[in-house]
Structures are given as C-alpha cells and as structure tokens.
Amino acid sequence: MGRQWLQKDREINAAKRGKIFNKLVREISVAAKAGMPDPNMNARLAVAVEAARKQSVPNDTIARAIKKGAGLTGEKLEIDLVTFEGYAPHHVPVIVECMTDNRNRTAPEIRVLFRGGQLPARVTFLFDHVGLVEATHEQGGQDPESVAIEVGAQNVEPLEHIPQGHSGARFLTDPTDLDTVTKALRHAGWSVTLSEMGYHAKDPITLPPEQRAQVEEFLAALDDNEDVHRIYAALR
Numbered sequence: 001m002g003r004q005w006l007q008k009d010r011e012i013n014a015a016k017r018g019k020i021f022n023k024l025v026r027e028i029s030v031a032a033k034a035g036m037p038d039p040n041m042n043a044r045l046a047v048a049v050e051a052a053r054k055q056s057v058p059n060d061t062i063a064r065a066i067k068k069g070a071g072l073t074g075e076k077l078e079i080d081l082v083t084f085e086g087y088a089p090h091h092v093p094v095i096v097e098c099m100t101d102n103r104n105r106t107a108p109e110i111r112v113l114f115r116g117g118q119l120p121a122r123v124t125f126l127f128d129h130v131g132l133v134e135a136t137h138e139q140g141g142q143d144p145e146s147v148a149i150e151v152g153a154q155n156v157e158p159l160e161h162i163p164q165g166h167s168g169a170r171f172l173t174d175p176t177d178l179d180t181v182t183k184a185l186r187h188a189g190w191s192v193t194l195s196e197m198g199y200h201a202k203d204p205i206t207l208p209p210e211q212r213a214q215v216e217e218f219l220a221a222l223d224d225n226e227d228v229h230r231i232y233a234a235l236r
Helices: 014-034 043-054 059-069 103-116 144-151 175-187 209-223
Strands: 080-088 092-100 127-137 155-157 167-173 191-201 228-233
Touching: 014 043, 014 059, 014 092, 014 228, 043 059, 043 175, 043 191, 080 103, 080 209, 092 103, 092 209, 103 209, 127 175, 144 155, 144 167, 144 175, 167 175, 175 191, 191 228, 209 228
Parallel strands: none
Antiparallel strands: 080 092, 092 228, 127 167, 127 191, 155 167
C-alpha cells in the first residue's frame, strides 16, 4: 500500500498546499537529476511534471526545478533519500521514505512522529521491492489483467478513487521493467498518475474501522512532514 490510505476528499488548506508544492518540485528535480531532463525521455520525470500540473504548480516553477535537477542553474542539488522502518499503531508495518537536505533535522522529526508506533524496527522483509504504476483510462470496462499481460506487468490490483466511467489499476512490475511498462501504458492510452520504485506488502493487515482510523491518523501526520516523500503501509 502506498499513499492510497489518504483521504482523497479532505480539504487542503494553504499551508498543506504549500508543502505539497514543495514535495512535487523536489520530486521533479530529483527525477531530472536521476535521468534525462526531458519528460519525453524520462518516465519518472514525466509523471512528476504531470502531477505538479494537476496541482497547479506554475510552468516556470516546473522548468526551474528541471534545470536545477539537471545541473543547468549552477546550483548543486544535495538531496538524500533516507528510509525509516517501523510499526504504526496496532503493529502495522510501515516504510517511510524521506527526501531531505538535512538528515540531522529529518531523523529527530520522524522519531517524534513515531511516538504512537515503534521505531526503529526491521520490516522490509514483509514487503516486496517492486515498480509501482498507477494509471487510469477514460474508457470504462477495461480488463486490467489483460492489460497487465500486454504491457509486461507482473501483477495488477484494483485502484481506489477512479473517476466515474473510467477504468483504473495499480500495476506491479519487476524493478527493471518500470519504465517499459509505464511507456507501454501511455502508448495504450492510459493516463499514468504514479510511476516509481516502491514497496508492496506481502500480507497486508485488515483492521476494524476504529483501529484503521487510528492508523490513518498516524500515517497522515507522517505525510504532513515536508521531508516525507512516500509512505508504504501493510494496511489493506
């Protein structure tokens, strides 16, 4: 489970929107640094740019982020990926990936946020490290399993919050096939909203509503931290 536990319909205030903007811009810079600074040649960058535009990030801000990541502005992009493993309330395994320019700031903040759970704790063995691609198609009735076979994905599962009348799915790939599957889906007319390396729980936990609400509150507080990039929870 990635970020789909978030409440999609909650109101986003100005402060929250600012944090989202910062995370999106950071992802664009990191994607541009990791590959080509051209969205047409870099699947991860293309998805990051599309996500930023959906959140109304200005085009000039996007362009500056790409140039910064590509080293074209004279600025050195010093962003580290730091991973934390632990348990949310009710012993739900959680992996938290942070993008930070200051580990000494990020680590204490994450430790404080984990007071309602347990940190550190080794939990990566409870997840598979895979490529994750979330996509929708404007034509309803698509067969995700057939599509997965056609594009070379290894597995597929339902996608939450699909627009009415559309099809949607979360495609799981081998790490080396992520870009290939992403490009194949786009070529087949799918709108890719997420394309990244991530973690998929081997045996997700089902909780009663009250306990699930407590875990979601815990995860939402983590997600609100500006350095938190992705959260993977073994929660069904």
